[in-house]
Amino acid sequence: MIKIDWEKQGGLLPAVVQDYKSDEVLMLAYVNEEALRLTLETGYAHYWSRSRNQLWKKGETSGHLQRIEQVRLDCDGDTLLYIVHQTGPACHTGEKSCFFTLLDSAKGE
Amino acid sequence: MIKIDWEKQGGLLPAVVQDYKSDEVLMLAYVNEEALRLTLETGYAHYWSRSRNQLWKKGETSGHLQRIEQVRLDCDGDTLLYIVHQTGPACHTGEKSCFFTLLDSAKGE
Numbered sequence: 447m448i449k450i451d452w453e454k455q456g457g458l459l460p461a462v463v464q465d466y467k468s469d470e471v472l473m474l475a476y477v478n479e480e481a482l483r484l485t486l487e488t489g490y491a492h493y494w495s496r497s498r499n500q501l502w503k504k505g506e507t508s509g510h511l512q513r514i515e516q517v518r519l520d521c522d523g524d525t526l527l528y529i530v531h532q533t534g535p536a537c538h539t540g541e542k543s544c545f546f547t548l549l550d551s552a553k554g555e
Numbered sequence: 556m557i558k559i560d561w562e563k564q565g566g567l568l569p570a571v572v573q574d575y576k577s578d579e580v581l582m583l584a585y586v587n588e589e590a591l592r593l594t595l596e597t598g599y600a601h602y603w604s605r606s607r608n609q610l611w612k613k614g615e616t617s618g619h620l621q622r623i624e625q626v627r628l629d630c631d632g633d634t635l636l637y638i639v640h641q642t643g644p645a646c647h648t649g650e651k652s653c654f655f656t657l658l659d660s661a662k663g664e
Contacts, residue, residue, distance in 0.1 A: 448656050462571050462580055469578035471571055474634045486659050520653040521646050525583045527654045537630050544629040545636045547557050550595050 451523040452479060458494060461526040463536065465543075466515040472536035473544040475504075477526055482517075489514050491528050510534040560632040561588060567603060570635040572645065574652075575624040581645035582653040584613075586635055591626075598623050600637050619643040 450459070458476045465472055475493040477485070481501055484492040491504045491512035505511035512530035519526060537544040559568070567585045574581055584602040586594070590610055593601040600613045600621035614620035621639035628635060646653040 460569050460583060462583060464580055471573055471580065471636055474569060474571060474629065514659070517658040518654040519656040519658050520583065521648050521650070521655070522653075525653075526658075527580055539630050541630070544631075544634075545627040546630070547628040549626040549628050549635075550623070 448519055448521065448523045450482075450519060454524050458496070459524060459526050461491075461493065461528050463491065463512065463528045463530055465532050465536075466529050467531070470543050471545060472530070472532060472542070482526070485514060485528070486517060491530055505533060508534070508538075510536065512536070557628055557630065557632045559591075559628060563633050567605070568633060568635050570600075570602065570637050572600065572621065572637045572639055574641050574645075575638050576640070579652050580654060581639070581641060581651070591635070594623060594637070595626060600639055614642060617643070617647075619645065621645070 457478050460474055461477045462474055463472045464470070476496055478494040481492040481494050491514060493502045493504060495502045511533045512528065514528060514530055516529040517526060535542050566587050569583055570586045571583055572581045573579065585605055587603040590601040590603050600623060602611045602613060604611045620642045621637065623637060623639055625638040626635060644651050
């Protein structure tokens with residue numbers, strides 16, 4: 447069984463957030479133990495805001511909640527994947543996903 | 556235009572890696588400026604290994620290369636999304652994706 451490695455990154459794990467229906471990658475945010483516990487207990491995505499230094503329930507003020515379908519852990523226990531039912535846009539800009547900026551396309555062979 | 560914020564996280568950005576065909580989230584790894592430059596120039600995913608402290612072309616020894624379809628940047632310029640054509644499994648365990656461990660499922664309403 448893979449154990450969560452809270453130590454490696456100062457008590458914070460990055461959580462990749464993916465839309466359950468569209469499979470789109472919506473955002474990435476950070477999670478501490480308390481945020482993960484609340485996410486698993488309530489079934490709604492919680493994070494740790496590094497800029498505001500506080501727990502944060504996604505959508506608490508905007509209404510753009512993320513209902514959890516699955517929480518997955520990666521092979522070395524230092525990254526989470528939240529698969530969610532997203533209400534409204536995930537990004538604070540109003541875009542569906544935070545990754546709306548294309549840096550580069552199709553540079554491979 | 557969104558600029559990459561290299562300073563925020565000590566010169567490293569997390570890169571979410573998604574499969575172009577299946578939309579599956581395959582892994583998360585870290586990228587410094589040089590790794591991103593090589594990724595964009597060669598069209599193959601490069602990372603910075605935090606454990607080995609060195610640049611790393613994914614698949615260089617295993618053959619499990621990641622040909623880049625798109626590189627995307629998030630709204631606050633501190634996370635990348637690589638959309639790739641994955642050769643073989645992405646995970647060193649032989650699993651297709653590193654996120655093969657389910658922590659929790661369907662705890663929402």
